[in-house]
Amino acid sequence: MTTAERTPVLQARGLVKNYGQVRAIAGADFELRAGEVLAVIGDNGAGKSSLIKALSGALVPNEGEILLDGAPVHFRSTLDARNAGIETVYQDLAVIPALDIAANVYLGRELRKPGILGSVFRQLDRRAMREAAAGHLAELKIGITSPTQAVETLSGGQRQGVAVVRAAAFGKKVIIMDEPTAALGVRESGQVIDLIRQIRDRGTPVILISHDMPHVFEVADRIHVHRLGRRAAVVDPKQRSMSEVVALMTGALEPTGEEAAGGP
Amino acid sequence: MSALTFQRLLREPLAGPLAALVVACVVFFILTPQFATGYNISLILQQSMVIGILAVAQSLIILTAGIDLSIGATCVLGTVVLAKVAGTDPVLGMVVALGVCVLIGAVNGALVTVLKLPPFIVTLGMFTIVAAATQLYAGSQTYRVADGPLTALGTGFSLFGFPLTLGLLVLLIVYAVAWYVLNRTATGRHVYAVGGNPVSASLAGIKTSKTIFGVYLASGVIAAIAAWAALGRIPTADPNAFQTANLDTITAVVIGGTSLFGGRGSVLGTLVGALIVGVLRNGLTLVGIDNLYQNIATGVLVIAAVALDQISRRRLQ
Numbered sequence: 001m002t003t004a005e006r007t008p009v010l011q012a013r014g015l016v017k018n019y020g021q022v023r024a025i026a027g028a029d030f031e032l033r034a035g036e037v038l039a040v041i042g043d044n045g046a047g048k049s050s051l052i053k054a055l056s057g058a059l060v061p062n063e064g065e066i067l068l069d070g071a072p073v074h075f076r077s078t079l080d081a082r083n084a085g086i087e088t089v090y091q092d093l094a095v096i097p098a099l100d101i102a103a104n105v106y107l108g109r110e111l112r113k114p115g116i117l118g119s120v121f122r123q124l125d126r127r128a129m130r131e132a133a134a135g136h137l138a139e140l141k142i143g144i145t146s147p148t149q150a151v152e153t154l155s156g157g158q159r160q161g162v163a164v165v166r167a168a169a170f171g172k173k174v175i176i177m178d179e180p181t182a183a184l185g186v187r188e189s190g191q192v193i194d195l196i197r198q199i200r201d202r203g204t205p206v207i208l209i210s211h212d213m214p215h216v217f218e219v220a221d222r223i224h225v226h227r228l229g230r231r232a233a234v235v236d237p238k239q240r241s242m243s244e245v246v247a248l249m250t251g252a253l254e255p256t257g258e259e260a261a262g263g264p
Numbered sequence: 265m266s267a268l269t270f271q272r273l274l275r276e277p278l279a280g281p282l283a284a285l286v287v288a289c290v291v292f293f294i295l296t297p298q299f300a301t302g303y304n305i306s307l308i309l310q311q312s313m314v315i316g317i318l319a320v321a322q323s324l325i326i327l328t329a330g331i332d333l334s335i336g337a338t339c340v341l342g343t344v345v346l347a348k349v350a351g352t353d354p355v356l357g358m359v360v361a362l363g364v365c366v367l368i369g370a371v372n373g374a375l376v377t378v379l380k381l382p383p384f385i386v387t388l389g390m391f392t393i394v395a396a397a398t399q400l401y402a403g404s405q406t407y408r409v410a411d412g413p414l415t416a417l418g419t420g421f422s423l424f425g426f427p428l429t430l431g432l433l434v435l436l437i438v439y440a441v442a443w444y445v446l447n448r449t450a451t452g453r454h455v456y457a458v459g460g461n462p463v464s465a466s467l468a469g470i471k472t473s474k475t476i477f478g479v480y481l482a483s484g485v486i487a488a489i490a491a492w493a494a495l496g497r498i499p500t501a502d503p504n505a506f507q508t509a510n511l512d513t514i515t516a517v518v519i520g521g522t523s524l525f526g527g528r529g530s531v532l533g534t535l536v537g538a539l540i541v542g543v544l545r546n547g548l549t550l551v552g553i554d555n556l557y558q559n560i561a562t563g564v565l566v567i568a569a570v571a572l573d574q575i576s577r578r579r580l581q
Contacts, residue, residue: 079469094464096457098528103453108469110450122449 007070008033009205010055010086010174015064017050024050025061026229031262032174037196037206039216039237042226043249049178051226052209056088056176057081068173087171089163091179097152101144102126102133104151105166136169140198142191157188164195168204175199176207181215193219213242222263225249234263277521277529280572281536284519288540292547299550306427310497312542314339315512316535317435317490319520320442321483322513323534327446328459328476329526330376330383332483334390336509338368340502341398342491346414347407347501354413362488368394369484373477391510402503409499417496431493438489442531455479460527515562516541519569528573540565 012030016023024047032038042048053059055066057075066073068084075081078088095104106129112118113125133147142161144154151159160180167175177196181189189212196206196219210216216223217237225233225248233248233255240248247253258264292299318335325332342361350357368390375386409415417431446452454475457465466472495501520537522529541562548558 078467082469088467090467092463094461094467096460096464096527098456098460099453107453107457107465110453112450122451124448124450124453126448 006034008067009069010207011067011070012051012055013065013067015051015054015061015066017054017059017061023229025054025064027064028226028230029262030055030224030231031234032205032207033222034205035200035203036221037200037208037219039208039210039220039223040226041210041213041216041223041245041249046226046249047229048209048226050229052088052176052178052207055081055174055207056086082170085171085173086176087167087174088176088178089160089167089180091182095151095159095162098150100148100150101137101154101162101165102130102147104162105129105133105136105147105169107166109170132169133165136165139202140165140168140195142195155188156184157191160184160188160192161195164192164199168199168202171204173204174207175204176209178209179211180208181210181212189215213246216245217242224263225255227251231262233259235259236264239264278533278536281520281533281540285536285540285543288543288547292543292550296547296550299547302426304546304550308539308542308546309432310429311546312538313429313431313435313497314490314494314506315509315516315541316538317438317486317493318509319513319516319534319538320438320531321479321486322517323520323522323529323531324442324446324455324479324482325383326459326514326517326522326524327455327526327529328479329462330459330476330479331387331514331524332372332480333384333387333510334368334372334394335387335483335487335513336506337391337394337398338365338484338487339490339494339509340506341365341368341394341401342488343494343501343505344398344402344407344503346491346495347409348401350409350414351407357414358492361491362485365488365491366481366484369480369482369487370477372483373480376480377473377477398503402501404503406500406502406504409495409501411499414492414495415499417493418499419496429496431496434489434493438486439531439535446531451475451478456527458526512541515566518566518573521569521573523573524570525573 008031010032012028015025015028017025028051030051040048040052050059054061057078057080060076073084096107111125111128113123117123118125130147137144137147142158142165144158144161151162154162180192184192193215196208200206208216208220220237223235223237223245224231225235225245227249235245235248244253248255298304318339321335322332342365345361345364346357349360372386372390375381376383417429417434419430420427446455454465454470457470458472458475462472516537517534518524519540520529520533522533544561545558548561
């Protein structure tokens with residue numbers, strides 16, 4: 001059995017989302033396979049962020065279906081998607097500066113102490129969270145060791161690292177990275193790209209939304225090209241050059257039949 | 265002390281306010297022999313009590329990057345309701361006063377979270393409304409309350425020969441509860457998160473509206489407790505009392521190192537901040553400095569505290 005024949009981890013068929021007269025998603029297909037980094041690229045206004053929102057539960061499509069491990073899912077909110085094991089890392093460093101790393105990793109999912117201290121007094125199990133966070137930090141090499149360090153003392157790349165660690169800790173099925181390097185410098189972007197690779201190598205597939213072609217070509221196994229609200233092509237970065245991919249994105253180049261049908 | 269420990273101490277947010285409190289105490293101790301007497305220290309605590317309790321509520325709200333300009337007026341309305349309703353039945357009076365204060369907090373919270381109005385405007389409007397409503401309800405009169413449950417928090421006791429009141433005990437309990445919630449529960453973390461970065465907080469699955477509504481509701485409860493404590497200290501409900509309470513609570517919070525921009529600070533700092541203001545006012549009175557100069561000193565302190573906060577924030581960025 002080849003990879004292409006296996007059930008995709010996350011799949012969408014014929015997604016449509018209308019905002020009044022505006023059609024943000026116009027019958028889009030999507031397919032993420034196990035163990036891959038799939039880059040999603042598209043011009044501004046191509047509707048790729050609407051597509052990603054539909055996959056992460058941030059918007060509910062009007063038509064079409066989403067399948068997780070082959071089974072249909074209906075996300076009403078990002079919480080639904082998270083509970084299903086889909087985590088998203090956002091470009092704007094979605095961490096709380098004044099809280100420490102452990103608190104940020106567990107933000108919104110805090111662990112409480114067992115017994116009456118937790119149930120009646122709602123007391124946090126800070127130690128358990130610290131230890132687990134330290135484990136996650138050690139697993140992904142982001143150059144921070146102490147989970148009690150306040151996030152505001154970290155560099156931009158390290159802050160994004162904390163967001164990635166959080167996603168990796170809870171994203172059992174899929175991790176979506178929405179322009180994770182947009183707010184970062186060159187060196188720090190490199191660290192995040194490295195983290196993406198680490199996560200894939202641990203077995204979790206990653207969806208990478210990026211404008212940065214060199215990054216996309218560096219790390220992506222396949223590239224989903226989004227145009228006019230739908231999937232225009234899926235290409236193999238080894239077979240296409242950056243300028244060809246940009247031409248596909250703008251419509252200057254027609255995809256091959258295979259690419260248009262969902263790629264290699 | 266090693267250099268590292270000292271550096272950590274400098275970064276400790278409580279260090280500044282505590283140092284200021286100690287310096288103020290030492291200066292007044294040197295300047296006047298009356299300052300460091302048991303009686304005077306007890307007096308400072310009594311004078312700081314109502315503002316100190318209200319400042320807990322102000323801290324919670326400011327931590328979410330909000331502000332409550334109506335809390336002093338709410339507390340005053342609370343005292344008048346207590347005095348008027350409790351004339352017939354003290355328990356009913358307490359229930360009604362608590363209900364009125366909580367209702368005011370709930371309306372503030374609803375306007376801030378549902379209509380997304382700026383807290384400054386909402387609570388400024390609420391301050392005006394509540395202050396006027398209090399005057400109307402009180403008929404611009406003061407009400408003396410009889411000894412009993414309403415003045416219970418004025419009951420004195422002696423700890424190692426040091427005169428204290430039940431009201432101070434209540435103050436400590438309010439601070440302890442707020443500290444516990446902020447530092448040991450998920451709710452507390454969400455308060456910091458919502459104030460520090462509301463978008464990130466909501467992306468992390470925190471119900472930001474619920475958190476913000478909660479602090480305004482808590483503000484109402486705390487205002488009612490402060491009203492009760494106020495009658496314990498002075499058993500008269502006066503619609504003209506605590507005119508500067510709103511600003512005094514903000515002063516205590518800011519001097520205590522909590523950032524007006526939200527997400528950063530502690531209630532322990534606020535307690536120290538309230539004591540600094542209390543010590544300053546008391547000490548300056550003892551050395552014979554006019555009340556108006558005390559206001560000037562407090563104003564300078566507030567501006568200095570906010571300036572320090574801004575500078576340290578810029579350094580972090």
